[in-house]
Amino acid sequence: MTFDLNNLLRDNIKKLVPYSSARDEFKGEANTFLDANENSFGSPLTKWYNRYPDPLQLKVKEKLSSIKAVPVENIFLGNGSDECIDVLMRAFCEPGKDNILICPPTYGMYEVSAHINDVNIKKVSLTPAFQLNLPAIEEAIDDNTKIIFLCSPNNPTGNSLDRDDIEIILNNYSGIVVIDEAYINFSRFRSFTQELNDYPNLVILQTLSKAWGLAALRVGMAFASQEIIHVMNKIKPPYNINQASQELTLQALEEVGQVNDMIREIVAQRDLLAKDLLTIPVVQKIYPSDANFLLVQVTAPKALYKYLLEKGIVVRDRSSVELCAGCLRITVGTPSENVSVVNAIKNWDRES
Numbered sequence: 340m341t342f343d344l345n346n347l348l349r350d351n352i353k354k355l356v357p358y359s360s361a362r363d364e365f366k367g368e369a370n371t372f373l374d375a376n377e378n379s380f381g382s383p384l385t386k387w388y389n390r391y392p393d394p395l396q397l398k399v400k401e402k403l404s405s406i407k408a409v410p411v412e413n414i415f416l417g418n419g420s421d422e423c424i425d426v427l428m429r430a431f432c433e434p435g436k437d438n439i440l441i442c443p444p445t446y447g448m449y450e451v452s453a454h455i456n457d458v459n460i461k462k463v464s465l466t467p468a469f470q471l472n473l474p475a476i477e478e479a480i481d482d483n484t485k486i487i488f489l490c491s492p493n494n495p496t497g498n499s500l501d502r503d504d505i506e507i508i509l510n511n512y513s514g515i516v517v518i519d520e521a522y523i524n525f526s527r528f529r530s531f532t533q534e535l536n537d538y539p540n541l542v543i544l545q546t547l548s549k550a551w552g553l554a555a556l557r558v559g560m561a562f563a564s565q566e567i568i569h570v571m572n573k574i575k576p577p578y579n580i581n582q583a584s585q586e587l588t589l590q591a592l593e594e595v596g597q598v599n600d601m602i603r604e605i606v607a608q609r610d611l612l613a614k615d616l617l618t619i620p621v622v623q624k625i626y627p628s629d630a631n632f633l634l635v636q637v638t639a640p641k642a643l644y645k646y647l648l649e650k651g652i653v654v655r656d657r658s659s660v661e662l663c664a665g666c667l668r669i670t671v672g673t674p675s676e677n678v679s680v681v682n683a684i685k686n687w688d689r690e691s
Contacts (some may be wrong), residue, residue, distance in 0.1 A: 342513050342540040345565050347431050349484055352570065360394055360577040363529045390584035395572065398583050399558075402592045415571045418579045420521060420544045420559030424452045424488075426574050427542065427561075431485040431515055432458040439486045440479060441471050442471060444660045446497055446519060449488045459483075464661060469496040469626070471504045477511075492522040495657045495668045496626030499528045515567075517542045524550035524602050525609075526629035532562050539564050549631060550602050553591055556584040579637050605631050607669045613640045615681045616669075621688040623665065632670045637684075639691070640665050646687045651682050 345353065355398055360375070372379075372390065383385045385630045400411045408412075417423040430479060432439065438459035441449045445465075453460050461484060463475045471489070480487075491500040509516050520543055523530050531543050542563040548554035558580060561571065591598075621643065624636040637643055640658040644667060647654055655668040669680060 342571075344539070344564075347468050347514060348570065349429075349431065349433055352430050352574065353654075355573055357573040358577055360391070363684070368621055371476045372632065388582055390582070391578055392580065392585055392689045394577050396580050396581075396585055396606055399588050400591070402589060403560065403645055406592065406595060407532055407562070409535070413535060413562055413568060415563070415568050415575075416580050417547070417559040417561065417562040417575070419557040420519070420546045420561075421448050421452070422466070422558050422575070422579060423544055423561040423571070424454070424517075426571050427486060427517065428452055428456045428458055429574055430570050432456060433483075434458060437475055437483045437485045438481075439488060440476065440484050441475070441488050441665065442490075444469075444493075444657075444662050445490045446494045446521075461601050465496070467662065469493060469498050469662070471508075473504055473507060476508065480512065483667065484514055486517060487512060487644065488517045488519065490519040490521075491528075492520075492629040494521065494630065494667075495632075495634055495655070495660060495663060496629045497522075497626055497632060497634050499526055499629045502528065505531070507533075509541060515539065517540060517544060521546045521549055521628035525606060525631050527691055528629065535562060539566075542567060547591070549586060550590055550605075553560075556587055558584055558588050605671050608674060608677055609633065611679070612669070612671055612677045615677070616684065619681070619682065619684050619688050621691070626666075634663065635667050635669055636665045637667060638665070640667050642691070643667065643684065643687055647680070650683045652683055654680070 373393055377391065378389045380563060382389045396416045399416060400414045403414055404411045415423065417426065418658065434457035438461050439449065439453050440461040440463060442463050442465050450460055452572065461479045463472055463479050466472050467559045489500060489505060493500065505518065518531050520530055523545060535541060542561055547558045609628060616622045616625060616635060621638050622635060626634040640656060644654060644656040656667045657663045657666045
């Protein structure tokens with residue numbers, strides 16, 4: 340199928356002239372900045388934050404480019420991946436007319452963002468093995484299906500989607516295909532970022548919130564063609580990543596070795612946590628995970644969830660989510676946190 344970006348874009352986005360901030364208009368170095376109506380006397384902090392940040396975050400993108408092996412021009416940074424999701428819907432989906440396709444159970448923000456943008460939602464459930472139902476997806480797609488969201492590794496199930504199935508969609512669908520790789524660093528499968536040149540309709544989402552441990556900074560990434568990135572930059576707020584987040588992100592990106600060590604430890608702890616949980620009679624099943632969490636099927640999930648809360652341990656009750664009956668989602672913690680949750684579940688098992 341032929342991909343044509345202009346046929347997908349909303350007409351008002353094609354005509355949109357983006358807001359031009361003072362920092363967009365000036366490039367380079369200067370001694371005196373009197374262009375942006377900033378407070379020239381500084382700020383009450385030890386480090387001054389009176390100047391607006393780089394609206395395109397070029398230093399951060401240059402560092403990410405060297406790490407991800409993706410050109411700067413193919414990188415968009417959002418205030419979390421959630422902003423990337425919202426910008427894509429505003430670019431390609433006509434409110435009240437177009438639709439997106441999602442495959443539940445999956446990340447809930449696709450649906451929330453669609454509702455906010457008055458975009459219809461088509462749902463094609465995963466198979467019982469948590470894989471894509473390709474025939475049902477093909478049947479569900481219509482002329483107004485502008486974006487397909489695929490989460491791999493998937494949240495809340497933890498598994499990776501079959502790569503061949505994803506490629507079939509990429510090769511046979513003329514709309515935007517978004518692969519959300521928030522948990523890719525914990526997976527044995529390679530990212531789709533190196534396939535960007537092969538698929539002009541591909542957008543890959545990643546985040547610094549998980550493996551990089553920067554959830555509080557709210558830095559999400561989108562990788563796509565230069566044309567799609569240009570559209571996303573037109574739509575985003577002028578200064579969507581603040582200066583403090585940019586500075587701290589740059590510091591963190593210098594520590595690739597430390598992050599890789601953390602990833603290895605988290606994966607090792609994930610396997611150990613799964614092994615320990617399976618020794619408890621109340622635990623019925625643990626689904627395979629390529630993420631930093633486990634989907635754990637237990638007896639009486641709501642009662643166990645409440646018990647853990649009383650013990651000061653917060654997990655996620657997913658028992659009401661489609662295909663996740665009886666399940667709690669447990670994030671892999673530190674060794675001591677993992678021991679605490681295992682011991683608490685053992686105690687509940689003995690008491691119940």
